[in-house]
Amino acid sequence: MNTINTQWFTQWMRLCAASLLREEERLTELDRQIGDGDHGTNITRGFTQVENALADSEWNSLCEGLTLVAKTLMTHVGGASGPLYGTGFLRGGRALAQNSDCPDSEAITVLYEAIAEGISQRGNASAGDKTMLDAWLPAAQIARELASQGKNVNEVLQAAAHAAQRGAALTEGMKALKGRASYLGERSIGHVDPGAVSSAIIIMQAARAAADD
Template sequence: MTSIDSAGLKRMFDAIAAAIDADKDRLCQLDGVIGDADHGIAMALGFGAVRDALASLDLSAIEPTILLNTAAKSFLNAVGASSGPLYATAFMRGAAAVKGKAILEDADIIAMLRAMAQGIQDRGKAELGEKTMVDAWLPAAQAAGAAQEAGKTLLESLETALAAAERGAEATKNMIAAKGRSSRLGERSLGHMDPGAASAVTIVKAMRDSLA
């Protein structure tokens, strides 16, 4: 059984910020094909702002909910593009899912992940198959939930989530974009991975590496 406190969640966000920063150029290249070529920059700005905001908190005095709500506010303030409200909603939903808990155990982490994915889907009003980050986030959350309910460890559950996210992102190559700027391309969006789905994989991988 894993026990994650606010300091552990801060380390998770630090790991995500580092992973996104390292992946920034690839994400911009993916976005350059079907978008404005700025997705990597926006994500790096957002998670960099989260990292900086969390660095000033007294982690011994706050619960994970406060940390997640701080992450939501700082990401939204830093990113005006579509990913800003989506990830802000994700973190606020995650905060609500673990409200009142000082220590997060395996089931709490998975509940947080599922709430984040649902928040992204609700805010973006996207369904599976529309070539968005939902195509990676939703399968990841569903797979993590199923694994946890089957008695798997947190590491096993997050490994399953990562594999599902990777499959989901890969599948976006065979989809026609139905949301956002890339939807203007119609069938020309075929053959290209959605950058939001690609960054979702990077985030889930960093969560696996840091939490488990």
């Protein structure tokens, strides 16, 4: 039985809503240090709405689910995060629709690579710019590496989650080159990027959802 299916996706988004709610205060404090101080509130509200939208709407495929999530995040998450996450999930849905027959490990690779590409293009950001991309890119890269080695989907998801956590932690030593944090210049060094942290949380929940299956 395929693990990467609509049941897994529903559980992933449910876990995201719960985990981000638990981390709301920490994310807000991180954003207060180098941004507007509203990332925790915004991302929590967005994924709460995502959980409700998935429960209240009719959708029958991962592509439809990801598209619904993208539109919900764009509507309910303020600042730059809504469009960035929204674009990422929208691209992810399209990519999975074009690769609907690939194995689960490959599906995760396709999904994460598409999300990272969408975020990069929408935000005009690259690795090392101290953004959420610094969590998504290492997750996508290790997923591609392990999937090509024939690792199973749980191994791919777990490795991607740990890579995202490491990537988020590494933003502490980076100078912000994008977003409001970039206004601080050198003073942004020494602070972890809140978008990278929330992305790492989201990626970790994908692994948890598969482990719960």
